[in-house]
Amino acid sequence: MGEFELIRQYFAAAACARAGGDVVLGIGDDCALLAVPPGEQLAISTDSLTVGVHFPDRCDPYLLGQRALAVSTSDLAGMGATPIGFTLALTLPSVDPDWLAEFTRGLETMAAGCAMRLIGGDTTRGPLSMTLTVFGRLPAGAALLRSGARPGDLLCVGGALGDAAGALPIVLGERPADSAQASALLRRYWSPQPQLALGQALRGRATAALDISDGLLADCAHIAGASGVALQIEQARLPFSDALLAVAGAERALQHALAGGDDYLLAFTLPSAELPSLLDEGWPVHVIGRVSAGDGVQLLDSNGSAVTVSHRGFNHFKT
Numbered sequence: 001m002g003e004f005e006l007i008r009q010y011f012a013a014a015a016c017a018r019a020g021g022d023v024v025l026g027i028g029d030d031c032a033l034l035a036v037p038p039g040e041q042l043a044i045s046t047d048s049l050t051v052g053v054h055f056p057d058r059c060d061p062y063l064l065g066q067r068a069l070a071v072s073t074s075d076l077a078g079m080g081a082t083p084i085g086f087t088l089a090l091t092l093p094s095v096d097p098d099w100l101a102e103f104t105r106g107l108e109t110m111a112a113g114c115a116m117r118l119i120g121g122d123t124t125r126g127p128l129s130m131t132l133t134v135f136g137r138l139p140a141g142a143a144l145l146r147s148g149a150r151p152g153d154l155l156c157v158g159g160a161l162g163d164a165a166g167a168l169p170i171v172l173g174e175r176p177a178d179s180a181q182a183s184a185l186l187r188r189y190w191s192p193q194p195q196l197a198l199g200q201a202l203r204g205r206a207t208a209a210l211d212i213s214d215g216l217l218a219d220c221a222h223i224a225g226a227s228g229v230a231l232q233i234e235q236a237r238l239p240f241s242d243a244l245l246a247v248a249g250a251e252r253a254l255q256h257a258l259a260g261g262d263d264y265l266l267a268f269t270l271p272s273a274e275l276p277s278l279l280d281e282g283w284p285v286h287v288i289g290r291v292s293a294g295d296g297v298q299l300l301d302s303n304g305s306a307v308t309v310s311h312r313g314f315n316h317f318k319t
Contacts, residue, residue, distance in 0.1 A: 006123055010100045011088070016111035017118040022084045022137065032119035034084060036137050043136040043143065045075035051128040056172060061099045063190040065106020070192045071213065072132040073114050074264040077199040078211035080144040081136030083114050088121035089131040114194060144202055144209035149227035149269035153207055155289040156275075158195050158266040160241040161216060163188035165260020166248045175247070184243035192264040198283055202268055205278065209268035215259040217309060219267060220297045227269075230294030236302050239286045258299070258309060 011017060012027045019026045025033035036042055049068055051057055069086065076083055088107070111118065116134070167185035169175040177186060195211070202209060208223045216233070224231045235254070244253045269291050270278075278285050289300070299307040 006095060006100070007121075010104045011118060011121070014104055014108055014118060016108050016116065020117070023117045023119055026085075026117060026119045032085070032087075034119075034135060039140055040137045041140050041143070043076055043079045043081035043138060044133065045072065045079075046131060046133040047072040047075070048131040049129065059171075060190075061103040062106040062109075065103040065108075066110045066191050067106075067189075068130050068132060069107055069110040069114070069116065070194055071262075071264055072134045073110070073116060073196070074192065074194040074211040074213070076134055076136040077194040077196045078144065078209055078266060079136070079138065080142065080199040080203040080209070081138045081196075082200065083116045083196060084135045084137055085117040085119040086111075086132050086134045087119060089124075090121065091124045091126045091129045093126065093128055110191075114196060138200075138203070142203045144199060144206055144268070146208050146210055146223045146226035149208040149223055149229050149231070149291045150271075151229060151291055151293045152272070153269040153291040154272055154275060154287050155220070155231050155233065155291060156268050156270050156285050156287050157212070157216070157239070158198050158268075159263075159284050159286070160239045160244070161212070161263055161265070162248075162253055162256030162258075162260050163241055163244050164192065164262035164264070165256035166244045166253065168260075168262075170247075179247070181243040181246040184241070185247060189262065192262070194264060195266045198266055201278070201281070201283055202266070202270075205274045206268040206270050209266055212263040212265050212267050213261055215261040216263070216267065217258050217297055217299070218261075223267070223269065224295060224297055227291075228295070230292045231269075231289060231297045232292055233289040233297065233299050235299055235307060237286070237288045239288075 017027050022035055024035050055064055163185050167189035170177045170182050170186055171189060208227055210219055212219045220231045238257050240253045299309055301307050
């Protein structure tokens with residue numbers, strides 16, 4: 001099967017590749033055409049996933065298709081954007097029709113859930129990897145940035161932390177996957193749900209935000225640095241799922257939450273006056289600390305004393 005036949009059969013024919021909405025022209029020409037409403041801006045982000053780094057060599061292609069699109073779309077949630085579409089550059093060691101059919105089905109599932117359309121991309125031969133670029137839109141000037149946190153703001157997250165990191169030993173076959181708790185963690189790893197609606201609800205309310213991909217401490221450091229403030233995280237207020245506590249125990253759950261990464265939940269700073277209305281609307285807001293004058297990120301114990309942490313998150317080029 002040639003490159004263009006592969007694209008036509010597995011991607012151009014997919015339901016998520018049909019033009020519509022903000023996508024005027026999708027797959028088939030040299031470029032896609034997007035129509036952004038007057039007064040709005042494009043939000044664009046690119047993620048690459050490589051075998052052996054972001055996912056194991058042998059994994060379910062359906063789950064991989066879901067995960068690949070979800071982790072990329074999560075960046076749109078972190079900016080408060082409404083999704084439009086995505087491109088996919090896929091490198092394959094060989095053409096396996098069964099694998100491609102399942103991978104495309106996974107993409108379709110996540111694309112439908114996120115209201116995303118496949119608008120283009122590329123295919124090449126080589127070690128398995130994929131690069132996705134996602135496109136969203138939002139009112140001009142309304143984007144959630146990392147640079148607006150102010151002393152006195154609350155530091156919040158959008159759900160229980162550490163589940164995906166807790167699932168990694170199961171994904172790698174180092175821990176059994178035969179319990180309901182293990183299954184719950186695996187769902188968080190393979191099918192993260194970008195918090196798009198929460199991101200949009202935070203526009204005009206949150207002072208800074210991002211999605212947690214490399215670990216809570218590492219990602220909060222981005223907000224602290226961009227905003228020129230200190231973030232203080234209260235260890236006792238970190239939210240954990242029952243599944244993570246059952247599988248990993250309290251100590252490992254804490255490590256997974258702080259530095260494990262792959263949560264794809266939102267972390268954001270918020271004036272305290274905004275908290276009641278968000279809770280009344282039912283948003284999953286968990287206050288885990290606050291913003292203060294200074295710099296960096298501190299973890300505080302129940303007495304308010306700083307806790308020394310040796311590992312703060314994932315870094316591709318750390319030796």
